[in-house]
Amino acid sequence: MNRAVARVDLDAIRANLAVLRRRAGEADVMAVVKADAYGHGMAEVARTARGEGVTWLGVALPSEACELRRLGDAGRILTWLWTPGDPNVSRCVAEGIDVSVSSPWAVDEITNAARAVGRVARVHVKVDTGLTRNGVLPADLPGLLGRVRDGVDAGLLEVEGIWSHLADGDTPDAASVAHQRARFDEALVVAARHGVEPRLRHLGNSGSVFAHPACRYDLVRAGISLYGLSPSGALGRPADLGLTPAMTVLAGLAHVKHVEVGTAVSYGWRWVAEEATSLGLVPVGYADGVPRAAGAPRVGSPVEVVVAGHRVPIVGTVAMDQFVVDLGDVAAAPGDEVILFGSGAAGEWTADQWADTIGTIGYEIITRIGPRVPREYVGLRTRAEEVGP
Numbered sequence: 001m002n003r004a005v006a007r008v009d010l011d012a013i014r015a016n017l018a019v020l021r022r023r024a025g026e027a028d029v030m031a032v033v034k035a036d037a038y039g040h041g042m043a044e045v046a047r048t049a050r051g052e053g054v055t056w057l058g059v060a061l062p063s064e065a066c067e068l069r070r071l072g073d074a075g076r077i078l079t080w081l082w083t084p085g086d087p088n089v090s091r092c093v094a095e096g097i098d099v100s101v102s103s104p105w106a107v108d109e110i111t112n113a114a115r116a117v118g119r120v121a122r123v124h125v126k127v128d129t130g131l132t133r134n135g136v137l138p139a140d141l142p143g144l145l146g147r148v149r150d151g152v153d154a155g156l157l158e159v160e161g162i163w164s165h166l167a168d169g170d171t172p173d174a175a176s177v178a179h180q181r182a183r184f185d186e187a188l189v190v191a192a193r194h195g196v197e198p199r200l201r202h203l204g205n206s207g208s209v210f211a212h213p214a215c216r217y218d219l220v221r222a223g224i225s226l227y228g229l230s231p232s233g234a235l236g237r238p239a240d241l242g243l244t245p246a247m248t249v250l251a252g253l254a255h256v257k258h259v260e261v262g263t264a265v266s267y268g269w270r271w272v273a274e275e276a277t278s279l280g281l282v283p284v285g286y287a288d289g290v291p292r293a294a295g296a297p298r299v300g301s302p303v304e305v306v307v308a309g310h311r312v313p314i315v316g317t318v319a320m321d322q323f324v325v326d327l328g329d330v331a332a333a334p335g336d337e338v339i340l341f342g343s344g345a346a347g348e349w350t351a352d353q354w355a356d357t358i359g360t361i362g363y364e365i366i367t368r369i370g371p372r373v374p375r376e377y378v379g380l381r382t383r384a385e386e387v388g389p
């Protein structure tokens with residue numbers, strides 16, 4: 001057993017994609033692969049998604065989009081978060097990557113890039129319908145559309161999409177969803193009035209696939225459920241949605257020792273043995289993405305991991321490179337496999353359960369697993385075996 005490994009099941013990702021497509025009905029499903037595919041490995045996930053015929057990949061950063069091209073991806077990609085002067089943006093235009101715009105400076109930069117590289121830039125106009133992050137405010141939309149229209153008339157821009165993002169896409173019956181959908185529909189009317197008729201309208205993320213059918217429009221941008229986690233507890237556990245968590249994080253036990261009652265463990269002595277017990281040392285820590293609070297949460301019980309087939313608690317403060325588990329009377333030896341989280345198939349917790357215990361969301365648990373933890377793939381196919389672009 002290596003020190004640690006994140007095993008990524010690409011067959012689970014294929015199956016999750018099939019569930020999403022079934023649930024999305026007429027809408028196309030974009031595979032969101034930003035942040036190294038939520039920690040699963042952008043190259044392998046993108047290739048898997050294309051192999052399943054996915055038309056659209058979504059990433060936050062232009063650098064991520066360029067990296068996909070560098071890896072040989074030739075399909076449609078949308079990138080949506082950038083700052084003035086980002087050198088990757090003109091590369092995106094040159095390489096046929098769609099770019100989101102939501103400010104006058106962005107329209108100007110993309111128009112200039114199109115002129116410079118001699119290629120029409122495809123843009124998606126992002127409207128702020130109520131999330132209040134990026135996106136043009138409805139009051140400023142007519143002005144922005146006028147600028148976009150100028151670029152279209154000059155033969156430099158093409159409006160591929162109009163889009164927005166939900167604040168509560170994962171919450172059934174959220175009032176904000178109806179509000180945002182109404183603002184989105186108004187924006188589409190304003191765009192049509194300006195002669196801007198996008199080919200794609202997209203508003204929803206994973207949650208809307210399960211909770212808000214009216215928000216699917218032409219395309220849904222799915223991230224978390226592609227990786228098999230539930231968008232929120234309110235929608236149920238992954239299995240309730242037909243999803244399988246794709247990432248399992250494993251480690252090898254580094255040390256086992258028997259200790260007496262009263263033995264204090266780790267920084268701050270935040271856990272003290274109430275009886276004689278055996279402790280196991282797991283050589284992964286917060287530098288690998290294991291939350292520091294997992295062993296000594298401010299409230300409630302600690303996270304549990306599986307050692308030698310038994311669930312045991314993390315005890316004491318998680319350190320940078322290691323944490324301790326209370327083995328009790330579990331017979332374990334150095335080198336035994338530790339399952340931190342996974343699909344639950346071997347009795348281990350899911351990332352969602354970790355998140356609930358330490359007060360965060362599953363997204364944060366999986367995206368934080370860092371580069372010191374090598375990824376290992378199940379269901380990997382060669383490029384020749386994949387059928388996509």
Ligand SMILES: Cc1ncc(COP(=O)(O)O)c(C=O)c1O
Nearest residue numbers: 032165205206221222223224225
């Ligand atoms: C703009 C945008 N669209 C779609 C997604 C995917 O969301 P989810 O992972 O909830 O499916 C994200 C992720 O944060 C996002 O920022």
